[in-house]
Amino acid sequence: xxxxxxxxFSAGPSMMPLEVLEQAQKELLNYHGTGESVMEMSHRSxxxxxxxxxxxxxxxxxxxxxxxxxxxxxxxxxTLQFSMIPINLLFNSKKADYILTGNWAxxxxxxxxxxxxxxxxxxxxxxxxxxxxxxxxxxxxSDADYVYVCYNNTIYGSHFNEIPDxxxxxxxxxxSSCLLxxxxxxxxxxxxxxxxxxxxxxxxxxxxxxxxDLIGHAPKDTPVYLxxxxxxxxxxxxxxxxxxxxxxxxxxxxxxxKMGGISAMHAKNVAQAExxxxxxxxxxxxxxxxRKKDRSLMNxxxxxxxxxxxxxxVQEAKEHGMIxxxxxxxxxxxxxxxxxxxPDEGVDTLVEFIRxxxxxNA
Amino acid sequence: xxxxxxxxFSAGPSMMPLEVLEQAQKELLNYHGTGESVMEMSHRSxxxxxxxxxxxxxxxxxxxxxxxxxxxxxxxxxTLQFSMIPINLLFNSKKADYILTGNWAxxxxxxxxxxxxxxxxxxxxxxxxxxxxxxxxxxxxSDADYVYVCYNNTIYGSHFNEIPDxxxxxxxxxxSSCLLxxxxxxxxxxxxxxxxxxxxxxxxxxxxxxxxDLIGHAPKDTPVYLxxxxxxxxxxxxxxxxxxxxxxxxxxxxxxxKMGGISAMHAKNVAQAExxxxxxxxxxxxxxxxRKKDRSLMNxxxxxxxxxxxxxxVQEAKEHGMIxxxxxxxxxxxxxxxxxxxPDEGVDTLVEFIRxxxxxNA
Numbered sequence: 001x002x003x004x005x006x007x008x009f010s011a012g013p014s015m016m017p018l019e020v021l022e023q024a025q026k027e028l029l030n031y032h033g034t035g036e037s038v039m040e041m042s043h044r045s046x047x048x049x050x051x052x053x054x055x056x057x058x059x060x061x062x063x064x065x066x067x068x069x070x071x072x073x074x075x076x077x078x079t080l081q082f083s084m085i086p087i088n089l090l091f092n093s094k095k096a097d098y099i100l101t102g103n104w105a106x107x108x109x110x111x112x113x114x115x116x117x118x119x120x121x122x123x124x125x126x127x128x129x130x131x132x133x134x135x136x137x138x139x140x141x142s143d144a145d146y147v148y149v150c151y152n153n154t155i156y157g158s159h160f161n162e163i164p165d166x167x168x169x170x171x172x173x174x175x176s177s178c179l180l181x182x183x184x185x186x187x188x189x190x191x192x193x194x195x196x197x198x199x200x201x202x203x204x205x206x207x208x209x210x211x212x213d214l215i216g217h218a219p220k221d222t223p224v225y226l227x228x229x230x231x232x233x234x235x236x237x238x239x240x241x242x243x244x245x246x247x248x249x250x251x252x253x254x255x256x257x258k259m260g261g262i263s264a265m266h267a268k269n270v271a272q273a274e275x276x277x278x279x280x281x282x283x284x285x286x287x288x289x290x291r292k293k294d295r296s297l298m299n300x301x302x303x304x305x306x307x308x309x310x311x312x313x314v315q316e317a318k319e320h321g322m323i324x325x326x327x328x329x330x331x332x333x334x335x336x337x338x339x340x341x342x343p344d345e346g347v348d349t350l351v352e353f354i355r356x357x358x359x360x361n362a
Numbered sequence: 363x364x365x366x367x368x369x370x371f372s373a374g375p376s377m378m379p380l381e382v383l384e385q386a387q388k389e390l391l392n393y394h395g396t397g398e399s400v401m402e403m404s405h406r407s408x409x410x411x412x413x414x415x416x417x418x419x420x421x422x423x424x425x426x427x428x429x430x431x432x433x434x435x436x437x438x439x440x441t442l443q444f445s446m447i448p449i450n451l452l453f454n455s456k457k458a459d460y461i462l463t464g465n466w467a468x469x470x471x472x473x474x475x476x477x478x479x480x481x482x483x484x485x486x487x488x489x490x491x492x493x494x495x496x497x498x499x500x501x502x503x504s505d506a507d508y509v510y511v512c513y514n515n516t517i518y519g520s521h522f523n524e525i526p527d528x529x530x531x532x533x534x535x536x537x538s539s540c541l542l543x544x545x546x547x548x549x550x551x552x553x554x555x556x557x558x559x560x561x562x563x564x565x566x567x568x569x570x571x572x573x574x575d576l577i578g579h580a581p582k583d584t585p586v587y588l589x590x591x592x593x594x595x596x597x598x599x600x601x602x603x604x605x606x607x608x609x610x611x612x613x614x615x616x617x618x619x620k621m622g623g624i625s626a627m628h629a630k631n632v633a634q635a636e637x638x639x640x641x642x643x644x645x646x647x648x649x650x651x652x653r654k655k656d657r658s659l660m661n662x663x664x665x666x667x668x669x670x671x672x673x674x675x676v677q678e679a680k681e682h683g684m685i686x687x688x689x690x691x692x693x694x695x696x697x698x699x700x701x702x703x704x705p706d707e708g709v710d711t712l713v714e715f716i717r718x719x720x721x722x723n724a
Binding site: 003004005006008010011012013014015016018021022024025028029030033034035036037039040041042043045075076077078079080082083084087111114115195197201202203204205220221223224225226238239240241242243244245248321323324 | 365366367368370372373374375376377378380383384386387390391392395396397398399401402403404405407437438439440441442444445446449473476477557559563564565566567582583584585586587588600601602603604605606607610683685686
């Protein structure tokens with residue numbers, strides 16, 4: 001691969017499009033003739049204003065974000081959203097229902113319990129999260145302020161194959177590991193958020209897409225940074241934003257548009273995932289724990305027959321230029337994340353290795 | 363200047379050392395033969411662990427940080443610290459005393475009022491913050507949980523020329539715009555913090571240096587990200603940190619060590635500030651509002667005889683390759699920030715321009 005780069009199957013931070021990195025490198029010392037790096041640019045300058053506005057516009061185009069939604073560029077990662085969501089959204093009954101489909105949903109649930117009457121509406125914890133539980137409208141409290149889901153489960157390799165029906169309740173989704181990988185109907189959600197470090201930009205940026213009527217209800221003593229209104233009123237410029245990360249996100253958005261937008265990216269992701277799951281399904285050597293219809297397009301999780309062979313797989317993959325394929329410590333085994341920026345060549349190399357490894361170690 | 367770069371006198375984000383930017387550019391697509399960019403690197407990888415540990419070690423060396431202090435790499439900027447400080451530190455009397463020396467101190471004070479019994483111990487607001495008020499031990503409540511100062515006032519161009527005597531009370535300092543510019547005795551403070559975007563790294567990183575006995579007292583329902591203990595227990599890796607920003611900070615720390623450490627940097631800053639204030643003091647044309655002994659080494663604030671001439675100064679400076687010299691909207695006039703990375707050539711160019719402008723417009 002160009003520049004001796006490796007195929008990085010990390011669950012995040014993970015690969016960025018090569019073209020985007022090359023552009024960032026090119027303009028790192030002098031952005032568009034301004035004589036400065038984006039890293040050095042005043043966030044109040046006309047140049048940065050253009051960067052952040054263009055990034056927002058491109059994201060809106062890519063996801064068809066309705067006009068009554070705000071796009072916020074924040075810091076603090078998903079962890080801060082675990083708190084901000086209940087603090088801002090529990091403004092009527094102070095009740096919320098969570099669907100537990102993995103560690104991140106559970107952490108979000110545990111954090112929310114500090115702020116209201118939080119209930120587990122459904123969970124697949126008993127099976128170590130190998131599937132997405134079916135739910136219907138009646139599983140949720142009719143007066144819940146919101147229903148919370150983690151739409152793609154990075155650790156377990158599962159994904160909601162359809163948007164849960166919550167009736168007229170507000171649906172909130174952590175899309176950290178799938179935003180921009182597939183078309184979504186934003187209007188079905190009250191709030192969507194994503195840490196940038198999977199499909200968007202370097203770590204240190206969180207994107208929040210939130211319906212306007214959900215903003216402005218935080219309690220009076222809310223820490224100012226944790227009130228969505230603080231940021232919404234000032235177009236994410238209440239305080240100095242993570243400028244360089246936003247710039248990188250903007251480059252990625254533009255790159256996606258050039259590649260044909262989200263539908264083209266989704267087609268590429270489906271093709272890669274089918275190739276990879278196809279190879280695994282053809283080999284009894286590998287165990288694929290996730291229920292087929294709930295499989296993630298982004299994180300492909302499997303195990304070999306033993307922990308020793310798992311470790312050998314990880315080691316040999318690395319020797320073949322494929323890094324970070326080790327499963328999360330709570331699951332073990334192998335996890336190969338194939339985010340938007342993974343080239344076909346990476347998946348082909350992995351598939352070939354998967355076959356060869358099974359043959360040699362069966 | 364190399365690469366057609368400009369002299370950027372922005373109050374932050376601002377200039378970074380050219381050598382650091384060049385190194386970042388060089389390894390942007392393949393960091394030290396790993397085959398990946400730091401932006402793509404798993405934060406749990408051995409490579410990133412080395413980056414963050416080395417950055418912390420170098421910062422500890424530079425500032426002689428005692429062993430009983432934690433160094434935290436956080437997100438959310440000074441704004442999040444405005445909340446985190448009272449939430450974490452008001453654990454006995456729930457009283458704190460603030461010295462108001464500018465907008466940022468006042469914002470911190472207003473935010474703290476949400477969380478306890480907060481009092482203004484001294485203020486120079488009546489003079490639009492043109493000096494640092496003198497205080498003595500008796501100005502502070504004897505049972506205050508802490509005393510808060512903003513050590514360098516970016517907007518007004520003032521700076522504490524000595525550490526206020528708070529006796530055995532805990533002193534907390536916002537050093538966003540002076541950390542690493544001068545030697546400080548960390549042991550005199552309970553907590554020091556700085557947004558990175560002045561002397562340290564691109565925006566999106568906040569460094570907190572906090573004495574260990576002040577950690578672990580946040581109320582139970584504190585949002586998990588806002589509890590210092592969350593981060594201290596996990597060496598700033600509770601959640602995905604802003605990896606690239608930390609890497610850039612690390613490059614700056616190493617660069618500072620190479621340049622002779624903080625004492626050498628301070629000598630350079632003093633020499634540049636003397637040159638600049640000297641030129642201004644020699645010309646009655648300019649008004650220098652800040653009391654001499656309280657002048658900042660980092661932010662040099664002055665005005666011309668009229669708003670029209672201020673605007674002309676800003677415009678002509680830009681035409682001469684010196685950008686972002688406009689004063690903050692709450693003060694007007696001119697503000698030239700000369701952080702660590704400002705080369706002598708930039709100050710020389712500015713001094714020459716200051717003289718010429720006065721001559722031409724007197």
